[in-house]
Amino acid sequence: MMRFVISAAGVGSRLGMDMPKCLLPIGEARLIDYQLAVLPPGSDVRIVVGFREQEVMAHVAQRWPDVTFVRNPAYASTSNTHSLYLASQNIAGPYAAIDGDLIIGQEGFDRFIERCRTSTTSIVGVVPRGTEEAVGAVVADGSVVAFARPGTPEQADCVFEWCGIAYVSGVELSSNRRFVFEELSRHLPLPAFEIPCLEIDTPQDLRRAVEEIRLGRMRLPALP
Amino acid sequence: MSTAFCFDLDGTLTARELLPAIAAETGLVAEIEALTMATINGVLPFESSFRLRCRLLADVPISRVHAIVSGLPLFQDIIAFIQARPQSCYVITGNLDAWVSGLLARIGVPFFASQAATDGDRLLGVTSVLDKGAAVQRVRADHARIVAVGDGVGDMAMFENADLRIAYAGLHPPVPMLVASADMVCTSQVALVRALEALP
Numbered sequence: 001m002m003r004f005v006i007s008a009a010g011v012g013s014r015l016g017m018d019m020p021k022c023l024l025p026i027g028e029a030r031l032i033d034y035q036l037a038v039l040p041p042g043s044d045v046r047i048v049v050g051f052r053e054q055e056v057m058a059h060v061a062q063r064w065p066d067v068t069f070v071r072n073p074a075y076a077s078t079s080n081t082h083s084l085y086l087a088s089q090n091i092a093g094p095y096a097a098i099d100g101d102l103i104i105g106q107e108g109f110d111r112f113i114e115r116c117r118t119s120t121t122s123i124v125g126v127v128p129r130g131t132e133e134a135v136g137a138v139v140a141d142g143s144v145v146a147f148a149r150p151g152t153p154e155q156a157d158c159v160f161e162w163c164g165i166a167y168v169s170g171v172e173l174s175s176n177r178r179f180v181f182e183e184l185s186r187h188l189p190l191p192a193f194e195i196p197c198l199e200i201d202t203p204q205d206l207r208r209a210v211e212e213i214r215l216g217r218m219r220l221p222a223l224p
Numbered sequence: 225m226s227t228a229f230c231f232d233l234d235g236t237l238t239a240r241e242l243l244p245a246i247a248a249e250t251g252l253v254a255e256i257e258a259l260t261m262a263t264i265n266g267v268l269p270f271e272s273s274f275r276l277r278c279r280l281l282a283d284v285p286i287s288r289v290h291a292i293v294s295g296l297p298l299f300q301d302i303i304a305f306i307q308a309r310p311q312s313c314y315v316i317t318g319n320l321d322a323w324v325s326g327l328l329a330r331i332g333v334p335f336f337a338s339q340a341a342t343d344g345d346r347l348l349g350v351t352s353v354l355d356k357g358a359a360v361q362r363v364r365a366d367h368a369r370i371v372a373v374g375d376g377v378g379d380m381a382m383f384e385n386a387d388l389r390i391a392y393a394g395l396h397p398p399v400p401m402l403v404a405s406a407d408m409v410c411t412s413q414v415a416l417v418r419a420l421e422a423l424p
Contacts, residue, residue: 003422044418046408054400057409061393065412068419071403090388090408092424 002043002113005087006035008100009050009075014201020051021200022100023059027213027220031103031200032056036064037221038104040113044068046091047100048083050075063224078175081183085175088168094122097180099164103209105196106221112195116167124184125165125195133201134161135181143189147181165195226312228367229420230360230382231302232374233317233324235264235395237331239297242319243277246292249284256280266377266399271353274318274338278350285345290326298331299394299413305420306333312367316359318378322347336362357381371423373416377401388423392416 012021022032032047039045045064049056050072057069070087072078084097096116098104116123124144126137136148136158147162148154162181170187177183184190198209198218212218234241247256256277263273281289306313315328315335322340336359341348360370360382372379372386375398383389383405391398391406394413403409410416 001418044422046419054403057411061411066414066418067411068415069409069411071406071409073404086407090419090424091422093422 002040002116003046003091003093003095004039004043004098005046005048005070005084005091005095006032006098006100007048007080007083007087008032008056009048009053009072009083010080010100011051011076012101012201015206016203020056022047022056023052024200024206026103026209029063029223030059032060032100033063033223034103034220035098035100036060036067037223038106038109046070046087046095048072048080048087050083079178081173081177081180082175084180085173088173094167094169096165096167099199101200102164103198103200103213103218103220104165105218107219108194108196112165112167112193115191115193119167119169119191121190122169122171122184122187123167123191123193125163125167125197126160126192127163127194127197129155129158129161131161132156135179136160137162137192139192140189142192144184144192145189147185147188160192160194163195163197164199165197226367227369227371227423228363229306229309229313230316230363230370230372230386231306231313232376232379232382232392233315233319233328233335235375236373236392237298237302237306237315239299239395241395242293242296242323243281245296246281246284246289246323249288249292250281252280263378264376264396264399266401270318270376270378274353275350278320278340278347282347282349284347286322286342286347287345289323293323293327294330296327301413301417303331305417306331314359314363316354316356316363316382318354318356320347320350355381357385360385371420373420374402375399380405390416390419 008022024031048070136155137160138146262268320340321337328335338354339352370386371388372382389406393411
């Protein structure tokens with residue numbers, strides 16, 4: 001059985017909306033609904049909750065009763081690495097980690113899952129580099145060989161960026177690193193896998209995502 | 225590392241609360257229901273509410289209670305998890321041993337329960353209400369890690385003595401106090417069993 005951890009504890013302050021990012025209205029539902037819809041049915045799914053956890057749990061449990069919620073009460077002062085750490089402590093074996101602010105394309109994600117099923121190592125999800133604010137991924141021969149921090153010359157040269165999705169196998173997380181990519185960077189090189197997805201950090205990101213969906217360039221998964 | 229799994233009974237293993245089911249025999253359904261909900265919601269302390277409810281239900285013959293308890297719907301996935309791990313699962317219930325022993329013996333799980341004085345088929349009264357925290361500590365003597373699963377205020381003492389706390393919304397949402405001290409929240413038995421089976 002595949003296991004997934006979605007980190008959805010944060011405040012999402014850059015979006016400027018007074019709600020958890022995972023509850024953003026998208027299409028006919030909320031962002032978190034489309035994240036859950038993209039996963040293979042029957043998976044073991046953990047959502048790390050923090051900011052307004054009761055609202056998130058109440059919304060998710062209605063449509064997705066078989067999800068487990070992992071609480072991160074220190075969400076305001078910790079990063080999503082800590083959220084992932086909390087969830088990973090109670091999972092023996094590999095899992096896929098997914099940032100809670102992504103709109104994910106079904107077909108590409110299905111291919112990623114197929115790859116995960118036969119992989120003995122972690123896999124780093126990437127997308128073509130979009131902005132200077134992203135964490136760059138230096139890819140050589142299909143593997144991520146280095147990450148490049150935003151604002152560096154190395155980042156500007158990157159063709160790909162880290163997309164916020166990873167298959168985590170044989171990597172023990174610690175709670176004191178700020179970012180998941182820093183944790184993964186200690187295990188490079190790791191296979192890179194391109195997963196079509198859009199990150200929603202800012203109002204501009206949201207507008208762009210809505211437009212991509214409207215134009216059919218990003219196809220939302222079907223809701224059950 | 226050996227892990228012990230400690231489960232509450234009412235609403236965690238049974239898909240219906242026991243005392244309201246017994247109350248159906250007595251014509252005191254509304255009264256018991258009100259007391260049960262007040263207890264679940266933390267309005268009434270468990271011990272005084274439980275003693276009161278047992279007093280109200282004391283006229284029901286013990287054999288009849290066993291028959292009622294035997295007919296209660298159970299969360300079968302969780303029962304299967306327990307039965308697959310007879311050395312590491314425990315039920316820790318505030319309910320009376322005289323009422324629940326038959327059911328728990330059939331499941332085949334060791335348990336800690338409140339104690340009652342009986343005379344044949346008659347319940348004389350509650351002699352001691354279980355301290356769930358103390359029960360967990362007794363389990364700890366044989367296990368390195370304690371995982372606690374519950375849904376009500378009565379399970380707080382179990383949570384306070386556990387290493388991993390799971391609030392379970394099987395029959396009703398777990399009380400907010402329990403959620404606030406939980407590490408994980410499961411809203412179905414499918415989720416709960418997956419979470420338990422995935423533990424390192």
